[in-house]
Amino acid sequence: MVIALDPGACGAIFRFDGDGIPQYALLDCSEPVMVATALLAARADMGGKFDDDCILALERNHSIPGMGAASAFTFGCSWGIVRGVAAGIQMPVKIVTAQAWRAHALRGRGVPKERKDREAATLAAAMERWPGVDWPKSRAKAQAVACAAFIGQYVLEVA
Numbered sequence: 001m002v003i004a005l006d007p008g009a010c011g012a013i014f015r016f017d018g019d020g021i022p023q024y025a026l027l028d029c030s031e032p033v034m035v036a037t038a039l040l041a042a043r044a045d046m047g048g049k050f051d052d053d054c055i056l057a058l059e060r061n062h063s064i065p066g067m068g069a070a071s072a073f074t075f076g077c078s079w080g081i082v083r084g085v086a087a088g089i090q091m092p093v094k095i096v097t098a099q100a101w102r103a104h105a106l107r108g109r110g111v112p113k114e115r116k117d118r119e120a121a122t123l124a125a126a127m128e129r130w131p132g133v134d135w136p137k138s139r140a141k142a143q144a145v146a147c148a149a150f151i152g153q154y155v156l157e158v159a
Contacts, residue, residue, distance in 0.1 A: 001015065001016060001043075001053060001054045001055070002015075002016045002054075002055050002056075002057050002152045002155050002156050003015050003016075003039065003042045003043065003054060003055070003056050003057065003091075003152070004016070004056075004057040004058075004148045004149065004150075004151040004152025004153075004155065005039075005056065005057070005058055005082055005148055005151075006059065006144045006145075006147040006148040006151065007058070007059075007061070007078045007079045007081075007082050010026075010138075010140050010141055010144050011026070011027055011078070011144055011148075012024055012025070012026050012027065012141070012144040012145040012147070012148040013025050013027055013038050013039075013042055013148060014145060014148035014149045014151075014152050015042045015152075016152050016153070016156055022130055022133065022149060022152075024133065024145045024148065024149070025038060025042075026136065026141055026144070026145070032081050032084075032085060035081055035082055035085045036085045036088070036089070039056070039085055039086065039089060039091060040089060043089070043091060054091060054092075055091075055092050055093070055094050055155065056082075056086050056091050056092065056093045056094070057093075057094050057096065057151045057152045057154070057155035057159075058079075058082060058083070058086075058093055058094070058095050058096075058151070059095070059096060059097070059098055059101070059147070059151050060095050060096065060097050060098070061076070061079045094155050094159055096151060096154055096155060096159055100154065100158075100159075101150050101151050101153075101154035102118065102122065102150070104150070104153070104154045104157070104158055105122060105125055105126075105150035105153065105154070106121055106122065106125055109121060109125065119143050122143065122146050122147060122150065123139070123142055123143050123146045125146075125150075126145070126146035126149050126150060127146070129149075129153075130149060133145070133149075
């Protein structure tokens, strides 16, 4: 099982079970209790047992040009909370770069240069790839789910 997480205040956790049916939940990664609860729930199978083959897929993060100092600190703190919770529950973590998972997700389509265009292309590709997912109505939340989904898919198929 792979659990993929897109950290941030408008973050998402996407779970890939052995049967290939993905599930997601939205979560505020700045809240340690919410992250711990979400990871524990996602790691537990239907019978409440823990799966030893569970991996957390997480995107390598850094500040972005134009991001304010407070935003960069908050984002980095959220990422650190996720890493800390995963370490605390002894969940293995696979870290991937945005360039790697996005190139894999958008193969055959090309990766747009502008951030807004990349986000739109990623969301469109995710909605096409997983038509059965009940996508959030909010574009920002849907994009968080799409990113988490493709991070997980990359780990399943490549990493």
